[in-house]
Amino acid sequence: xxxxxxxxxDASEHLARKLAEYVPLxxxxxxxxxxxxxxxxxxxxxxxxxxEGNKSRAVFLVTEGILMRYRILxxxxxxxxxxxxxxxxxxxxxxxxxxxxYSIKAVTHSIVAVIPIQDLYGLFxxxxxxxxxxxxxxxxxxxxxxxxLVVVGxxxxxxRVAHFLLELLTRLQVIGLADQCSFRxxxxxxxxxxxxxxxxxxxxxxxxxxxxxxxxxFSEHKVTIHDVEVLxxxxxxxxxxxxxxxxxxxxxxxxxxxxxxxxxxxxxxARPREAIN
Numbered sequence: 001x002x003x004x005x006x007x008x009x010d011a012s013e014h015l016a017r018k019l020a021e022y023v024p025l026x027x028x029x030x031x032x033x034x035x036x037x038x039x040x041x042x043x044x045x046x047x048x049x050x051x052e053g054n055k056s057r058a059v060f061l062v063t064e065g066i067l068m069r070y071r072i073l074x075x076x077x078x079x080x081x082x083x084x085x086x087x088x089x090x091x092x093x094x095x096x097x098x099x100x101x102y103s104i105k106a107v108t109h110s111i112v113a114v115i116p117i118q119d120l121y122g123l124f125x126x127x128x129x130x131x132x133x134x135x136x137x138x139x140x141x142x143x144x145x146x147x148x149l150v151v152v153g154x155x156x157x158x159x160r161v162a163h164f165l166l167e168l169l170t171r172l173q174v175i176g177l178a179d180q181c182s183f184r185x186x187x188x189x190x191x192x193x194x195x196x197x198x199x200x201x202x203x204x205x206x207x208x209x210x211x212x213x214x215x216x217x218f219s220e221h222k223v224t225i226h227d228v229e230v231l232x233x234x235x236x237x238x239x240x241x242x243x244x245x246x247x248x249x250x251x252x253x254x255x256x257x258x259x260x261x262x263x264x265x266x267x268x269x270a271r272p273r274e275a276i277n
Contacts, residue, residue, distance in 0.1 A: 023133040049090060059091040064109075067107060068082070081148070085177070089137070092141065144167075146241070167242070184221055
């Protein structure tokens with residue numbers, strides 16, 4: 001892992017773009033994020049950033065490239081837990097435990113900004129609104145993990161691959177790395193299989209089926225989905241788990257709504273117990 005002398009190569013801008021619709025960062029907050037990670041690191045393809053079981057007390061804000069969370073089983077099989085794209089934090093939740101829960105490896109050449117976890121905690125005292133926004137983004141990963149469990153546990157091979165492609169399309173669109181229907185996918189079929197609980201041969205078979213049906217084209221690490229709506233129906237894909245409620249509803253409540261809630265609460269509290277029953 002090569003340490004860069006430069007700043008974090010606009011990692012805060014990637015984070016701001018990812019969170020823009022739901023937890024927008026102000027220009028001042030972006031400067032604070034840059035200050036948390038004054039140095040960035042180049043990570044070579046296939047290089048581990050975190051190894052399962054090792055102590056890790058930092059999070060990594062991804063600026064460039066794709067990484068993966070994974071675990072190696074005793075018999076050598078690998079399960080890919082999730083993919084990490086620019087604007088995502090790597091190292092969560094492992095940094096909250098004695099040892100890292102998963103390993104994290106660069107799938108492509110990547111650049112990350114390193115943020116010590118104690119500095120992140122310090123935001124609760126110095127900049128609580130920014131801290132709430134960042135930790136809110138951590139919780140959104142939980143929804144992706146839960147959906148992944150449903151995908152692997154209950155969907156067919158065709159549905160799994162289709163869902164995988166649609167989720168990546170949606171996530172990359174948010175950060176400007178995908179257009180309406182296409183994106184670069186510089187990962188192997190083996191990695192896709194390890195993420196979806198399928199053999200490489202099975203993934204290859206599904207890819208051919210999607211291609212033959214005219215739904216998806218794969219060409220030189222570029223994926224083009226020809227009919228997003230049809231593929232979404234096939235995979236039972238809904239974007240809801242990728243589009244959480246805007247954090248402003250929690251950290252910047254509308255005065256009118258807040259007053260109404262208080263009024264309703266006070267009104268209920270003022271009524272006699274017999275009336276409530």
